[in-house]
Amino acid sequence: MKNRFLLLLIVLFFFSCRQDYQPTAPLPPDENILLYTSFEIRGRPSLLGWSSLTDYGIRFSHDAPPEGGNWSIELNADWTPAEFAPRILAKIPALPGEHIYRLTFWGKAGPLPGAAFTMLINADTSAIRKRLQIEPTVWTRFTLLDTLNAQPGDSIGVMFSGGFSQVILSSTKYDLCSLEYLN
Numbered sequence: 001m002k003n004r005f006l007l008l009l010i011v012l013f014f015f016s017c018r019q020d021y022q023p024t025a026p027l028p029p030d031e032n033i034l035l036y037t038s039f040e041i042r043g044r045p046s047l048l049g050w051s052s053l054t055d056y057g058i059r060f061s062h063d064a065p066p067e068g069g070n071w072s073i074e075l076n077a078d079w080t081p082a083e084f085a086p087r088i089l090a091k092i093p094a095l096p097g098e099h100i101y102r103l104t105f106w107g108k109a110g111p112l113p114g115a116a117f118t119m120l121i122n123a124d125t126s127a128i129r130k131r132l133q134i135e136p137t138v139w140t141r142f143t144l145l146d147t148l149n150a151q152p153g154d155s156i157g158v159m160f161s162g163g164f165s166q167v168i169l170s171s172t173k174y175d176l177c178s179l180e181y182l183n
Contacts, residue, residue: 034092034101035158035179038064040071047073050088057086057162065106065139065175072175075162077112090158091121094150095181103144103158105177107134112163114172118146119157126157134163134172145182 040046045060050073052058057076064072075086103118114134120127132144148156160174 032180032182033178034156034181035090035177037090037177038069038071038175039073040069043070045071047088050090053087053089053159054085058088061173063108063173065108065141068106068139068175072106072108072173073160074171074173075114075160077110077114077163077165077168077170077172079165085161085164087159087161089119090177090179091155092158092179094120094148094154094156096150096152096154098147098149100145100147100182101156101179102182103146103177103179104141105160106139106141106175107136108139108173109134109137109163110170110172111137111168112165112170114163114174115161116142116144116174117157117159117161118144118148119159120148120150121155121157122151123153128159134174139175 037049039060041048057078059074060071061074062070064070073088078085105116116132116134118129120129129148130144130146132142156179158177158179162172163170
């Protein structure tokens, strides 16, 4: 009997420690939203839904835009070629057919600009569709529209980069990212 009670307490303890995904900003009640992230869960930094394309130059920052909670993601500018620069990628299943997508996010650059990209990804290739340079040194809201003609199985990529530098130390911060389809 004592062992069953102890087992029950252990099971209850583990289930009470479970953390569900909850963005800092309330999720808009819009079923057209495919991605919505503030790089934190319950006040703790998180890359949930994103993958790091490098193993260096990526960190969380306590500097966040209005309504951005406590954290943003910060990507260093780097001297390496673009394919090796600090970057993060969110890959979202695309809707088959031609659709207009809107990417919105907040960005803030250091002395050098960073960049945001939309991509069309399929089994064989990934192609950058649009690029937006992040230059302001204060938090600024950005919007990028893209029309994609996707096939079943294709994905949309949202990629953030810290930029390029051979001499000057710089980084770019991102937060409150959403991707939605408009039609």
